[in-house]
Amino acid sequence: MFYMSLCRSERLVRRLWQEVFGFLRLLSDFVMVFLVELFRFLLQTVFHRCVAAFTNLLSNHVVWPILSAIHNVVIQPLAVLLWLIGLALGQLLNPVLVFLRRLSHILAAPLRAFRLVEVTYWRKGTSAVEQV
Secondary structure (H helix, E strand, O other): OHHHHHHHHHHHHHHHHHHHHHHHHHHHHHHHHHHHHHHHHHHHHHHHHHHHHHHHHHHHHHHHHHHHHHHHHHHHHHHHHHHHHHHHHHHHHHHHHHHHHHHHHHHHHHHHHHOOOOOOOOOOOOOHHHHO
């Protein structure tokens, strides 16, 4: 009988401590969930805004001047150089192209007589009737 009451009291004490530690476990879970949600809130609101502001600051005061300097030192002079080379080549090759055009007209006359190839050259702003 004493053994039975000891087992029963032991079960009750064990059950009591299980309830106490279960309550402590619930409190610790509540605190952990609170801390995790607080950390998430801070990351999503405060940290996100700080990162966005820092990125904006970095782009305005570091990246923009570097890209502007690269454009002014490298890209724009190279583009101007290529433009001027193109204009010079156009003016340089203009007499050669005029010569080749006149030569092709001379060579086209016999071919037109044999009707092997029909070559027609129309100036802009004129109609086919004016060319005949």
